[in-house]
Amino acid sequence: MITLENVSKTYHTKDGVVQALKNVSLTIERGDIFGIIGMSGAGKSTLVRTLNFLEKPTAGTVMVDGKDLSKLSEKELREERRGIGMIFQHFNLLMQKNVTDNICFPLKIAGMPKDKARARANELLEIVGLTDKAKAYPVQLSGGQKQRVAIARALATNPKILLCDEATSALDPQTTKSILALLKEINQKYGITIVIITHEMAVVREICTRVGIIGNGELVEHGNVIDVFSHPQSEQAKELVLRNHGENYELVESLETKNCVRIVFSENSSYEPVIANMVLKFGMPVNILKADTKNVSGIAHGEMILGLPEDTGVAQDMLVYLRERNLAVEEVTGYVG
Amino acid sequence: MWDKAVVDMIIAGIGETLYMTLVSTFFGYVFGLPLGVALRVTDKDGIRPNAVVYKVLDFISNIVRSVPFLILLIVLIPFTRMIVGKSYGSTATIVPLVVAATPFIGRMVESSLREVDGGVIEAAQSMGAGNFTIIFRVLLVEARTSILVGATIAIGTILGYSAMAGTVGGGGLGDIAIRYGYHRYQADIMIVTVILLIVLVQIFQTIGMFISNKLDRRKR
Numbered sequence: 198m199i200t201l202e203n204v205s206k207t208y209h210t211k212d213g214v215v216q217a218l219k220n221v222s223l224t225i226e227r228g229d230i231f232g233i234i235g236m237s238g239a240g241k242s243t244l245v246r247t248l249n250f251l252e253k254p255t256a257g258t259v260m261v262d263g264k265d266l267s268k269l270s271e272k273e274l275r276e277e278r279r280g281i282g283m284i285f286q287h288f289n290l291l292m293q294k295n296v297t298d299n300i301c302f303p304l305k306i307a308g309m310p311k312d313k314a315r316a317r318a319n320e321l322l323e324i325v326g327l328t329d330k331a332k333a334y335p336v337q338l339s340g341g342q343k344q345r346v347a348i349a350r351a352l353a354t355n356p357k358i359l360l361c362d363e364a365t366s367a368l369d370p371q372t373t374k375s376i377l378a379l380l381k382e383i384n385q386k387y388g389i390t391i392v393i394i395t396h397e398m399a400v401v402r403e404i405c406t407r408v409g410i411i412g413n414g415e416l417v418e419h420g421n422v423i424d425v426f427s428h429p430q431s432e433q434a435k436e437l438v439l440r441n442h443g444e445n446y447e448l449v450e451s452l453e454t455k456n457c458v459r460i461v462f463s464e465n466s467s468y469e470p471v472i473a474n475m476v477l478k479f480g481m482p483v484n485i486l487k488a489d490t491k492n493v494s495g496i497a498h499g500e501m502i503l504g505l506p507e508d509t510g511v512a513q514d515m516l517v518y519l520r521e522r523n524l525a526v527e528e529v530t531g532y533v534g
Numbered sequence: 535m536w537d538k539a540v541v542d543m544i545i546a547g548i549g550e551t552l553y554m555t556l557v558s559t560f561f562g563y564v565f566g567l568p569l570g571v572a573l574r575v576t577d578k579d580g581i582r583p584n585a586v587v588y589k590v591l592d593f594i595s596n597i598v599r600s601v602p603f604l605i606l607l608i609v610l611i612p613f614t615r616m617i618v619g620k621s622y623g624s625t626a627t628i629v630p631l632v633v634a635a636t637p638f639i640g641r642m643v644e645s646s647l648r649e650v651d652g653g654v655i656e657a658a659q660s661m662g663a664g665n666f667t668i669i670f671r672v673l674l675v676e677a678r679t680s681i682l683v684g685a686t687i688a689i690g691t692i693l694g695y696s697a698m699a700g701t702v703g704g705g706g707l708g709d710i711a712i713r714y715g716y717h718r719y720q721a722d723i724m725i726v727t728v729i730l731l732i733v734l735v736q737i738f739q740t741i742g743m744f745i746s747n748k749l750d751r752r753k754r
Contacts, residue, residue: 249660271664278662289657293676293751302671303661334751347657354661 198390199225199248199358204257206243206414217243218254219414225407227357230384230391232405232422234437237396240414245360245394249281250274262357279307282351282389286363288343290335296322296346297331303353314353321349325379341372348379352389359383361393365400377404398437402426402493410434426493427461427525439529456512457486457529460519462499471522472503475515481506483515502529540723543710548730550624551706554696555734558628559689562635569595569636570643571669577644581655581665595637603695606630607702627704631695639688646680647673679750686742690735697731707731 206218217240225231235241246252247259250266259266261277269277290299297318304314322328325345335343344364351359361380365373381404384391393405401408401422409419412433418425429435439459462471476483484504491498505512519526573591576584601609607630614629615621650673658672674681697708707727715724747753 251656251659275662275664278660281660283657283660285653285657287651287653289651289653291654291672291676293678293749295751302658305671306658306661306663306667336752350661360660 198227198229198262199223199392200258200260201247202258202260204244204247204254204259206240206247206252207255217414218247220257221411221414221416222257223409223416223419225390225392227390228384228388229407230381230393230405232393232395232401232408233411234395234398234401234408235411235433236437239411239433241394241396241411242362243414244411245362245392248358248360248392249278249283279303279354280356281358281360282354282356283360283362284344284347284351284364286366288335288340288347288367290343290346290350292335295332295334296327296338299335299346300350300353303350307354317353318349321352324352324383325349339372340368341376344368344372344376345379348376348383352383352387356389358390358392361391361395363394363396366395366397373400374403380404402491410437423493423496423498426491426498427463429527435527435529456505456507456509458503458505458516458519459527459529460499460501460503461525462501463496463525469522471519471524472501475518478518479506479511479515481508481511544707544723544727544730547705547707547710547727548734550704551693551696551708551731551734554624554627554631554699554704554706555689555693558631558635558692558696559685561628561632562639562688562692563685565632565636566639567643569640570647571673573640573644574647574673575665575669579652581659581668591640595640598633598637599641603630603634604698606634607698611702622703624699624705627696627699627702627706631692631699634695635688635692638691639684642684642688643681646677646684649680650676679746679752682742682746682749686739686746689738689742693731693735693738707734 201221201223204218204221205216208215208217221244233241233244243252247254248261250259253267261281264277266274266277291302294302297315300318300321301311301314304317305311309317319328319331322331325348327342327345327349330338330342330346335346338346347364348359359380364380365376368376377400380391380393383389384404393400395401405422407420408422408425410417410425410431410433412431417431418429418434425434426438429438472483472485483506485501486504487500487502489500491500505515516526516528569591573588573595574580575582576588576591578585578588598606607627610630610633611621614626617629618626620626654676655668655672658668663672696704696706697711699706699709703709707730711724711727711731714720715727
């Protein structure tokens with residue numbers, strides 16, 4: 198559906214050349230909910246804008262639905278964009294137009310007659326659950342309602358793809374959940390491919406099927422959400438999985454331990470009391486710094502952070518013991534929560 | 535001294551002032567609105583950046599705004615004569631008024647358009663809107679309140695400028711104030727005309743703010 202090949206983007210600023218994207222190659226399949234996650238300034242917003250050519254890459258190709266966007270004329274590109282909806286962190290609604298007119302706006306651009314556009318707007322209001330707000334102005338709506346209007350507007354032209362740029366970052370957790378549920382519903386009902394840019398792992402865990410992790414303009418890791426969550430390979434991925442839980446864990450300073458490991462249990466490995474057996478076997482206590490169960494794409498995943506004994510020999514043996522039981526284990530240095 | 539002649543003169547003065555102010559404002563916007571749009575659009579963070587066009591427009595509008603109106607009025611006499619056929623009277627004053635008002639209005643329109651959130655423009659681009667659509671359906675619509683407030687300010691300024699029209703026999707309340715109050719020491723007539731000018735500015739201000747508030751959908 199979307200293929201990026203060696204996409205790079207450099208900006209020339211007063212302070213020199215900034216490379217926002219470096220050789221990013223990526224394939225997003227039809228019907229995916231693809232999350233792109235990274236710290237702020239990592240280049241994720243630039244990346245999502247190359248997908249509809251709001252940012253033209255300095256090198257590389259962007260193929261959408263078999264079309265090379267760089268080969269299109271301005272006019273063709275504008276037409277192509279009608280097939281790619283986009284929503285934003287700050288909603289970007291027309292403040293001087295009411296809800297219906299906002300939703301009709303892309304239809305007007307596409308040249309649809311007014312009465313037909315209005316009928317379509319009503320359909321969309323039904324989908325996003327805002328039929329009673331048809332005549333309201335954006336200022337009268339809450340953040341969540343504004344984002345629903347923005348979603349309706351983005352869907353008006355029946356796009357194949359919906360790009361979401363930090364679409365839930367300005368919303369509270371409860372509203373975020375409801376917006377994510379709506380996006381998931383749209384993906385399942387209409388088969389729209391969704392690309393989500395976020396800095397919150399919780400968003401990716403909640404609805405994404407696949408994820409790409411971006412750091413310093415590079416795509417450092419990508420794959421199924423479950424795999425990346427259980428076995429993060431890159432530094433950036435580890436950091437995001439460990440620190441960015443959506444909730445804030447505040448661990449006491451003194452719990453900072455050098456010999457930490459993170460273990461992820463999948464459903465079938467949760468039967469055996471692994472940790473208890475290990476403690477009995479080695480006759481040495483371990484410190485449980487954190488234990489949690491997470492819902493990752495609908496599957497329960499246990500996560501635990503252990504402080505192993507100071508004795509590095511025993512600690513090594515314990516690691517081997519855990520790995521033998523097919524758990525995803527990785528060492529964590531300087532865990533501070 | 536408050537005989538019919540004086541009252542008639544003041545009433546005629548009000549008419550001339552209104553005529554000069556409103557017609558000049560109208561033509562000021564005919565030229566100033568496109569100028570403001572062009573300045574905003576061609577600026578480096580605009581939707582169609584063009585450094586050359588921007589610099590030229592920027593330079594010209596700054597020059598015209600720097601020249602004192604009284605000087606402009608005189609310098610433009612040949613040009614005025616070419617356009618309206620004579621260089622005195624209310625109609626003749628409109629020419630330099632429009633020349634002075636256009637860059638001023640252009641700047642105000644530019645700054646109003648600058649208030650439109652870049653995100654909204656980006657959203658329109660993501661829907662496949664072209665530059666014309668963005669100008670007419672996004673920029674001008676979203677900035678209309680601010681543009682109207684600007685128009686209110688512009689009317690006030692142009693009304694003030696029109697008072698200098700007396701120098702070229704332009705008529706209007708300002709002309710009366712200068713001729714009677716300044717040259718003939720008839721302070722009472724001067725005070726009346728000045729009060730009338732204040733009242734006119736107030737009326738325009740009130741009407742302008744009322745309309746712009748009425749049209750602003752950002753209020754709950």
